[in-house]
Amino acid sequence: MNVVTRFPPSPTGFFHIGSARTALFNYLVAAKAGGAMYLRFEDTDKERSKKEYEEDIIAGLQWLQISYTPASPLRQSEKIDVYRTYLHKLIEKGAAYEAEAGEKGGKVVRFKNPNVRITFSDLIRGEVAFDTAELKDFVIARNADDPLYNFAVVVDDGEMGITHVIRGEDHISNTQRQILIQEALGFERPIYAHIPLILAPDRSKLSKRNFAASVNDYRGDGYIPEAFLNYLVLLGWTPPSGKEKLSLKEIIGEFDIQNVHKSGAIFDLQKLKWLNRQYMLEIPDDEYLAEMLRRAHSWDKGIAAKLVPLVRERVSVWQEFDTVKHDFEYFFSEPKLDPAKLPGKGSDAEVGSKHLGHLRKLFAAMPSQGEMTADQVKAHIWDYAEAEGRGKVLWPLRYALTGREKSPDPFTVASIVGKEVALRRIDAALQTL
């Protein structure tokens, strides 16, 4: 069977997380079967549809590497004549009729409801049944040149030969209307799959008001697109292998729309961050450094290169680097010291001074040629620290080097700033005591 799916957003808002997942599932079903997924814009709502939203959606799909075939024409607004033809066909058949005055005055086209019971089989939910009688004769067009969603969708899906309609659960009650129109028009019924919704942390529908729901926001925060996509697919589906971190290729290999869950899932930002971190850890050092420098222009490249592993430990999303980078200032300029904090817990100035004084000698005795690793620095100091009490010796050293109560360990810091700078900072610290 040649599989043809579609992603038909209405360009009335920015690319939404839920839309992204719908697009992804449609893409996966098509990719799995070697079929195609069409993109078409459902812009029959002229007032709310905007070009900038179309652009945002396209940019988002590209960011996520979800490929598609553009429908031709791309927009529903570009094929009004086609809808008009089908509309006339329905009216001639007596399956639809023009009706006087609706709520907003003027004529509208109503579908003549046969009042039957519709049962369709949903790939995710099984048999779903509706009694269409309560729909009454619903409106399918404002007039011959102004079709409404449910009608336009049926015409498009029919003409494009869509085999699988995969969409959000919020469309499940539209299905009965669409099947009715489909049968009147003589189109074949596609296979349906209604996927559960993504929920905000309070279990309400994901909306801009209570949550960052735009894909754009995550792109802006510096999430890795592969990680974002990976997280999205995990929301409502578990691969048979049980693996959580999956490439798009692996996802396609394992994916089966029938294994998608029935219930809605809350979007968990912390798990997304965790997954993103797993992807960031795989970025090669040179690329990682380049991104750091893009976000911290003033940083010296040589020092920044040595900071890569320290940054990696602390950053799960690039956005976090923008905050954390200020904690690394002491690598680039002399720290300001608070004499009260220098000796550390349970020690006074005299004790601090004594240890720092000895440390100064130990540092001075280190080789000045070439760089020292953290382990080598440690080797020079360790025996003394052990003998005098690690905390008592190491705290003043670390504070003298960084001027911070929280920082990486003193050996690492010393190995990065180098012997000369370390000595200078120890001297400066000694003078404050």
Place this chain on the structure above:
RNA sequence: GGCCCUAUCGUCUAACGGUUAGGACACAAGCUUUUCAAGCUUGGAACCCGGGUUCGAUUCCCGGUAGGGUCACCA
């Protein structure tokens, strides 16, 4: 309210009649060169309720409850 859908740790989930109900995120404690981060180890944490069916139900059926979706001349 009508119709439709859903229901396992706080969250995402595994289980497809018989398990000490498993994993991941988060959380807590301990270990790491007194801090931070990361890492490692350990721990607490769930089958919505009530009836059936069955030798046996988290699992199947029915009802209740709760949550969600939808009831436009929006999509």
